[in-house]
Amino acid sequence: MDQLAALADQAAxxxxxxxxxxxxxxxxxxxxxxxxxxxxxxxxxxxxxDQARWSRALDLELEAMRQRSGARQVDSLFFGGxxxxxxxxxxxxxxxxxxxxxxxxxxxxxxxxxxxxxSIEAGRFxxxxxxxxxxxxxxxxxxxxxxxxxxxxxxxxLEARAAFDIARSAFDRVSFDLIYARVDQTFEAWRGELTxxxxxxxxxxxxxxxxxxxxxxxAELQARGKLRVPSDEKSAAMFAVTQEICEAMGVPAYExxxxxxxxxxxxxxxxxxxxxxxxGVGPGAHGRLTSNGKRWAxxxxxxxxxxxxxxxxxxxxxxxxxxxxxxxxxxEMMLMGLRLSEGVDMxxxxxxxxxxxxxxxxTPLLEQELLTIEGKQLRATxxxxxxxxxxxxxxxx
Amino acid sequence: xxxxxxxRNFSIVAHIDHGKSTLADRLIQTTGALSDRxxxxxxxxxxxxxxxxxxxxxxxxxxxxxxxxxxxEYVLNLIDTPGHVDFAYEVSRSMLxxxxxxxxxxxxxxxxxxTLANVYQAIEADHEIVPVxxxxxxxxxxxxxxxxxxxxxxxIDASDAVHISAKTGLGIDKVLEAIVKRLPAPKGDRSxxxxxxxxxxxxxxxxxxxxxxxxxxxxxxxxxxxxxxxTKATYPVDRVGxxxxxxxxxxxxxxxELGFITASIKQVADTxxxxxxxxxxxxxxxxxPGFKPAQPVVFCGIFPIDSAEFExxxxxxEKLALNDASFSHEMETSAALGFGxxxxxxxxxxxEIIRERLEREYNIDLITTAPSVVYQVHTTDGGMMEMHxxxxxxxxxxxxxxxxxxIKANIMVPDDYLGDVLKLCQDxxxxxxxxxxxxxxAMAVYRLPLNEVVFDFYDRLKSISKGYASFDYxxxxxxxxxxxRMSILVNAEPVDALSVIVHRSQxxxxxxxMCEKLKELIPQHMFQVPIQAAIGGRIIARETVRAxxxxxxxxxxxxxxxxxxxxxxxxxxxxxKMRQFGRVDIPQEAFINALKMDx
Numbered sequence: 003m004d005q006l007a008a009l010a011d012q013a014a015x016x017x018x019x020x021x022x023x024x025x026x027x028x029x030x031x032x033x034x035x036x037x038x039x040x041x042x043x044x045x046x047x048x049x050x051x052d053q054a055r056w057s058r059a060l061d062l063e064l065e066a067m068r069q070r071s072g073a074r075q076v077d078s079l080f081f082g083g084x085x086x087x088x089x090x091x092x093x094x095x096x097x098x099x100x101x102x103x104x105x106x107x108x109x110x111x112x113x114x115x116x117x118x119x120x121s122i123e124a125g126r127f128x129x130x131x132x133x134x135x136x137x138x139x140x141x142x143x144x145x146x147x148x149x150x151x152x153x154x155x156x157x158x159x160l161e162a163r164a165a166f167d168i169a170r171s172a173f174d175r176v177s178f179d180l181i182y183a184r185v186d187q188t189f190e191a192w193r194g195e196l197t198x199x200x201x202x203x204x205x206x207x208x209x210x211x212x213x214x215x216x217x218x219x220x221a222e223l224q225a226r227g228k229l230r231v232p233s234d235e236k237s238a239a240m241f242a243v244t245q246e247i248c249e250a251m252g253v254p255a256y257e258x259x260x261x262x263x264x265x266x267x268x269x270x271x272x273x274x275x276x277x278x279x280x281x282g283v284g285p286g287a288h289g290r291l292t293s294n295g296k297r298w299a300x301x302x303x304x305x306x307x308x309x310x311x312x313x314x315x316x317x318x319x320x321x322x323x324x325x326x327x328x329x330x331x332x333x334e335m336m337l338m339g340l341r342l343s344e345g346v347d348m349x350x351x352x353x354x355x356x357x358x359x360x361x362x363x364x365t366p367l368l369e370q371e372l373l374t375i376e377g378k379q380l381r382a383t384x385x386x387x388x389x390x391x392x393x394x395x396x397x398x399x
Numbered sequence: 400x401x402x403x404x405x406x407r408n409f410s411i412v413a414h415i416d417h418g419k420s421t422l423a424d425r426l427i428q429t430t431g432a433l434s435d436r437x438x439x440x441x442x443x444x445x446x447x448x449x450x451x452x453x454x455x456x457x458x459x460x461x462x463x464x465x466x467x468x469x470x471x472e473y474v475l476n477l478i479d480t481p482g483h484v485d486f487a488y489e490v491s492r493s494m495l496x497x498x499x500x501x502x503x504x505x506x507x508x509x510x511x512x513x514t515l516a517n518v519y520q521a522i523e524a525d526h527e528i529v530p531v532x533x534x535x536x537x538x539x540x541x542x543x544x545x546x547x548x549x550x551x552x553x554x555i556d557a558s559d560a561v562h563i564s565a566k567t568g569l570g571i572d573k574v575l576e577a578i579v580k581r582l583p584a585p586k587g588d589r590s591x592x593x594x595x596x597x598x599x600x601x602x603x604x605x606x607x608x609x610x611x612x613x614x615x616x617x618x619x620x621x622x623x624x625x626x627x628x629x630t631k632a633t634y635p636v637d638r639v640g641x642x643x644x645x646x647x648x649x650x651x652x653x654x655x656e657l658g659f660i661t662a663s664i665k666q667v668a669d670t671x672x673x674x675x676x677x678x679x680x681x682x683x684x685x686x687x688p689g690f691k692p693a694q695p696v697v698f699c700g701i702f703p704i705d706s707a708e709f710e711x712x713x714x715x716x717e718k719l720a721l722n723d724a725s726f727s728h729e730m731e732t733s734a735a736l737g738f739g740x741x742x743x744x745x746x747x748x749x750x751e752i753i754r755e756r757l758e759r760e761y762n763i764d765l766i767t768t769a770p771s772v773v774y775q776v777h778t779t780d781g782g783m784m785e786m787h788x789x790x791x792x793x794x795x796x797x798x799x800x801x802x803x804x805x806i807k808a809n810i811m812v813p814d815d816y817l818g819d820v821l822k823l824c825q826d827x828x829x830x831x832x833x834x835x836x837x838x839x840x841a842m843a844v845y846r847l848p849l850n851e852v853v854f855d856f857y858d859r860l861k862s863i864s865k866g867y868a869s870f871d872y873x874x875x876x877x878x879x880x881x882x883x884r885m886s887i888l889v890n891a892e893p894v895d896a897l898s899v900i901v902h903r904s905q906x907x908x909x910x911x912x913m914c915e916k917l918k919e920l921i922p923q924h925m926f927q928v929p930i931q932a933a934i935g936g937r938i939i940a941r942e943t944v945r946a947x948x949x950x951x952x953x954x955x956x957x958x959x960x961x962x963x964x965x966x967x968x969x970x971x972x973x974x975x976k977m978r979q980f981g982r983v984d985i986p987q988e989a990f991i992n993a994l995k996m997d998x
Contacts, residue, residue, distance in 0.1 A: 028957055210953040210954055211953045212953075213952070234947075234948050234949045235948055237949050238948035238949040241949060258951055258952075258953070258955070259953050259954065271956060273957075274955075274956050274957045280957050282957060282958070286958070287958070288957055288958040288960070289957070290957070290960070299960075299961055301961070330964060333964055333967055334960050334963075334964050337955075337960065337963045337964065337967065338955070338960060338963075341955060366982050367925075370925060370926060372925060387951065388948065388949050388950070388951055389925050389947045389948070389949065389950045389951065390950070390951040390952075391950040391951055391952060392923075392924070392925050392947050392950045393925065394967070395967075395970050395974075396925070398967055398971075399967055399970035399971045399973070
């Protein structure tokens with residue numbers, strides 16, 4: 003709480019609101035070896051990638067973002083994708099150096115790279131660590147080979163464990179992702195798999211319920227009635243047991259789908275959820291940047307080649323830089339902040355929007371124990387979080 | 400002015416989609432009333448909504464010049480009438496303005512219920528009737544069978560029916576000749592004092608009130624001072640004209656002619672349809688019989704979704720009422736829906752049209768409550784009140800009896816679907832009056848309580864007969880019934896706008912159906928929402944909308960914020976289309992869809 007209170011002091015006026023969440027840089031590497039059937043991210047399969055050319059383009063766009071953000075220190079740098087573990091360690095190193103040169107990284111800055119747990123990629127872990135990466139987030143997704151195949155993954159459970167062990171020795175911090183409430187997954191099977199995962203020496207876990215996103219292979223299968231996903235009832239029960247087990251094992255949820263030993267939370271993702279500023283670099287990357295007291299939503303060209311050409315020609319790949327009104331910022335802050343166990347500081351909402359939350363909306367939610375208020379913090383409770391979308395509709399729509 | 404012997408006045412009678420408007424267009428085109436460039440398909444249906452739905456609401460006329468095979472020039476006046484049962488009243492008065500009718504029947508479909516209702520009106524108005532078989536070019540056309548059917552069902556000679564295809568223009572010349580040869584010329588006395596029928600009137604933004612007239616005797620000219628015989632009001636005539644179909648000014652209108660006048664009349668309400676117009680200084684001795692005014696038979700509540708739009712809604716309704724004497728509106732307050740209006744209509748289509756015009760032309764989002772009929776509530780003290788709204792139901796102990804309107808319905812349906820149609824009528828408390836066959840089609844005549852018909856009878860009929868059944872009705876009168884008010888409680892609170900009057904024998908079934916329907920219509924909330932139907936304090940049906948168990952986005956990072964915010968903005972807009980009831984959001988369409996039963 004003291005930490006939050008200190009942040010609140012810094013961020014007391016709307017022009018400095020971002021400092022509540024800090025400043026991060028996100029770099030998107032849009033390439034994958036194959037497309038997974040559940041994934042709706044901006045990812046593309048290419049046989050050849052000219053890494054030197056990409057490295058130069060990333061540098062150019064980083065420079066453009068530095069001009070927008072002004073001088074500040076970077077709390078977190080994140081390589082996401084796509085599959086950033088397909089980047090050459092030199093490419094990663096060059097980007098880290100550029101960020102250091104333009105902004106400067108704070109002393110304990112978090113530098114994360116998302117990685118797939120194949121043996122080839124694990125072979126590059128040492129190189130990433132030497133380039134400055136201090137945290138990896140591994141896309142394990144399942145500890146069951148049949149399910150891994152069904153999810154379109156190219157690794158086995160054994161490979162994933164091996165990659166995890168290599169990562170453990172190479173990096174200070176290691177996290178991995180699992181997908182649950184999968185097709186044909188039973189409640190008991192998930193319980194077992196989660197317990198196994200927690201037995202690995204992990205300090206951070208992202209546990210996502212399978213979501214069928216539009217325009218994915220899974221969505222198409224579902225439309226044809228060929229995908230059996232658990233019912234809402236069952237997935238609600240799976241969500242509940244996940245919270246229970248993780249809590250008992252000392253890895254409680256600090257966000258809807260993210261669990262960590264206290265102190266091991268992802269600094270980068272906290273920038274998003276605490277609604278800080280972030281520069282989004284690379285194809286299809288989104289950003290939030292405050293300059294001269296105004297906050298801008300930025301977005302870049304999605305197609306990799308189109309982005310590359312545009313950056314080389316114009317210095318950045320921005321398709322949009324839209325000024326966000328204070329009430330839009332207030333909504334975004336709430337949408338993100340209530341995902342966190344720590345909740346949101348209501349005075350921050352008031353400072354941004356110029357109004358307080360509507361009494362007649364908030365009271366019933368408090369009475370139903372979907373929300374709680376403690377001091378200035380508004381939080382979604384354990385019963386509120388599984389229905390957070392409905393809760394936000396009631397509160398804000 | 401044309402000599403009486405060279406005038407023919409006629410209307411076209413047809414079932415919807417049998418080609419009435421297309422035939423009218425062809426006649427206009429063939430006689431050269433409009434150049435090809437001016438021809439817009441179905442020119443007579445001038446309102447956007449009419450053209451979209453393929454229906455005609457207001458009467459319209461067009462004057463055609465036709466050089467017949469006998470070498471003589473004739474003036475043909477076509478009066479286009481609405482085809483739908485809701486506007487039967489407007490049909491009947493238009494019929495009285497002409498001497499003959501073309502009965503257009505689709506040669507592949509045959510006679511339909513709507514054809515019947517309108518042709519009977521033509522027969523009642525003493526019309527000479529020329530049967531016209533349309534769509535003769537379709538492979539499915541069966542002209543002989545349809546002629547037989549016309550003779551069997553309607554009882555008129557169809558041996559010299561004109562075979563046409565309005566779409567291709569085939570046989571249009573024969574129709575024009577038949578009009579001249581077979582329809583009678585109008586009668587009238589040019590030297591007698593002016594006697595003219597006020598057929599219809601409407602408000603025109605540029606000209607003010609336009610009055611459609613049919614001259615019976617005498618001559619009407621510009622500058623003449625006319626008198627409305629029912630109100631005794633006098634007006635100087637500013638303009639005399641005809642529709643070609645464009646408005647065309649003429650010097651005079653003589654006996655047998657149809658045309659329009661403008662006469663500095665302030666509002667449509669100052670004109671009475673069916674009134675006799677005469678000359679102020681030279682009055683006719685006998686007025687025309689006139690018409691009885693149309694009475695609204697279906698009522699519903701109309702409320703603005705955004706209560707700030709109430710004034711706008713009031714203005715819009717006043718404007719619509721200017722042109723539509725059969726549409727009534729009165730202010731109403733609902734605990735659920737706020738301020739709005741109780742509105743009366745000629746029927747369900749009329750209601751739909753007004754609602755759509757309010758939303759479309761005046762851009763107001765509306766909530767419409769379930770339609771209801773007018774009940775006559777007889778109280779124990781000997782009084783009687785007309786109840787337009789279930790919310791106005793007096794305390795049951797003060798009610799002696801409630802009477803409800805009954806209709807006589809003609810339903811034409813192919814054999815295959817007859818069983819289902821009879822069951823539907825039976826389920827709706829219908830009493831069979833007649834059942835006859837013409838070929839493979841049956842005609843069922845049923846007496847039915849109107850309140851069983853107003854919600855969704857027509858929709859149900861269409862769906863169980865795969866669209867083949869046709870339906871028409873007339874009002875018959877009032878009869879006492881065992882009627883009760885059923886209330887709906889959502890989350891234990893009564894929602895006044897959902898209460899309905901039902902027959903006691905139907906209450907449980909209706910209550911169950913409404914609860915089931917509302918269960919589908921009300922979205923899941925974060926708590927369970929009980930829905931109950933009750934008569935007085937007794938619960939007769941119950942359903943529960945289960946509480947949401949899971950509704951949260953699994954992955955939400957920096958790239959998802961914009962999408963999430965835009966979704967929230969959409970939800971804010973969507974919320975305006977919901978009514979908050981205690982803590983429950985009820986979507987606007989629930990107020991009307993709750994009554995639709997999918998038996």
